[in-house]
Amino acid sequence: MKQGLSPGRWILSGYVLMMVIYLLLPLVIVIPMSFSDTTYLAFPPKGLTFRWYGELLNSDGWMSAIYRSLFVAAASATFATLAGTLASLVLARRSGRVSSSLRWLFLGPQVVPVIILALGILFIFSRLGLYGSYTGIILAHSTLALPFVITATLGVMQQTGDSLEKTARVLGASPFNAFWHVTLPCIAPSVFAGFVFAFFVSFDELVIALFVMAQNETLPMRIWADVRQDLSPIVAVVASLLIVITTLVVVPVEILRRKNARSVSPTSEN
Numbered sequence: 503m504k505q506g507l508s509p510g511r512w513i514l515s516g517y518v519l520m521m522v523i524y525l526l527l528p529l530v531i532v533i534p535m536s537f538s539d540t541t542y543l544a545f546p547p548k549g550l551t552f553r554w555y556g557e558l559l560n561s562d563g564w565m566s567a568i569y570r571s572l573f574v575a576a577a578s579a580t581f582a583t584l585a586g587t588l589a590s591l592v593l594a595r596r597s598g599r600v601s602s603s604l605r606w607l608f609l610g611p612q613v614v615p616v617i618i619l620a621l622g623i624l625f626i627f628s629r630l631g632l633y634g635s636y637t638g639i640i641l642a643h644s645t646l647a648l649p650f651v652i653t654a655t656l657g658v659m660q661q662t663g664d665s666l667e668k669t670a671r672v673l674g675a676s677p678f679n680a681f682w683h684v685t686l687p688c689i690a691p692s693v694f695a696g697f698v699f700a701f702f703v704s705f706d707e708l709v710i711a712l713f714v715m716a717q718n719e720t721l722p723m724r725i726w727a728d729v730r731q732d733l734s735p736i737v738a739v740v741a742s743l744l745i746v747i748t749t750l751v752v753v754p755v756e757i758l759r760r761k762n763a764r765s766v767s768p769t770s771e772n
Contacts, residue, residue, distance in 0.1 A: 529745055536738035543733050554735040564736065567724035571705050574636065574720060578643035579701035585644065586651025586700075587693055591681070593652070594659035612649045619646070620713040627714055634716035642710050647700035654696035658689050691758045698755045702748060 531545050539549025558564050589608060611619060623642050624633070632638030670680040686693070708722035715723065721740065728737050 532738050533742045533745065536735060536742040538735050538738070541734065543735055543738060554739045557734075558736050558739050561736070563719075564724060564740070567719045567721045570718060571721040574639055574643060575701045575705035577636075577640045578647055578704040579697050581640065581644040582647040582651050582700040583693060583697040586648050586696060587655055587689075589648075590652050590656040590659050591685075593656055608652050609649050611646050616646075616709045620710045623710060624713045633714055634718060636718075638714050639711060639720075642714060643704035643707055644700075646707060646710065647703040650699040650703055651693075651696035654699060655689055655692045658692040659685075691761075695755045695758065698751060702752065706744075 534547050535543050535545050536554060537550045537552070538544050538547035539551045539553070540547070593608075619642075623638075627633045627635075627638045627642075630638075632641070670684045675683070706722060707720075708726060711720045711723050712726070719727070725737055725740060728734060
């Protein structure tokens with residue numbers, strides 16, 4: 503005979519359900535507001551229209567911010583993925599106190615408050631002449647995204663081990679060819695997942711961009727300025743598009759990464 507859930511489990515389940523509703527409630531509010539027929543944000547929306555979607559596409563300021571964010575995010579994600587994958591490769595092949603210390607060091611950007619990072623980056627970039635430059639924001643966002651790439655790739659590299667790579671080396675492959683043709687195909691889904699996470703970390707970042715980008719507005723900077731001044735439904739349009747695009751991209755990539763992590767093993771299977 504099956505026993506019912508204990509009171510503690512009921513309370514825990516109810517708490518989890520309330521937290522999920524709390525997190526999803528803003529999505530339920532923002533998306534309908536993007537179709538509002540008013541010139542200001544209103545919920546429930548008064549009338550339904552696609553006017554503000556057209557306004558977004560026809561706005562030079564908004565589109566420039568979107569293109570700028572796409573470029574910065576793509577460049578930052580590429581740099582962070584390359585650096586993070588190489589760092590994960592070294593950390594997976596090494597052990598000891600130095601390796602453990604480096605792992606904690608690479609997680610630093612996730613631990614330190616972003617406002618502290620922004621102040622430090624502003625101080626350094628002002629001295630190096632990188633304030634307001636694309637090079638500066640790409641370097642800053644790459645640093646911020648690096649832990650996500652390492653987290654996505656390091657576990658898989660540790661599971662796969664280096665036995666297949668050593669076998670390729672014994673058979674005459676160079677270190678680069680062994681990595682390119684043996685190791686990389688095994689970890690490719692996790693590397694791609696790391697790139698996607700790094701991309702959205704950069705694309706969605708506001709605080710550092712406010713400190714170092716000057717008048718070169720990224721999309722989050724444009725949203726912040728509009729919320730402070732106009733509060734038009736275009737903000738809800740941008741937020742709705744980001745919600746939909748992020749969900750459609752991140753969820754399948756995370757599922758693929760988890761399947762890849764479960765399928766790999768330290769040794770090849772027959």
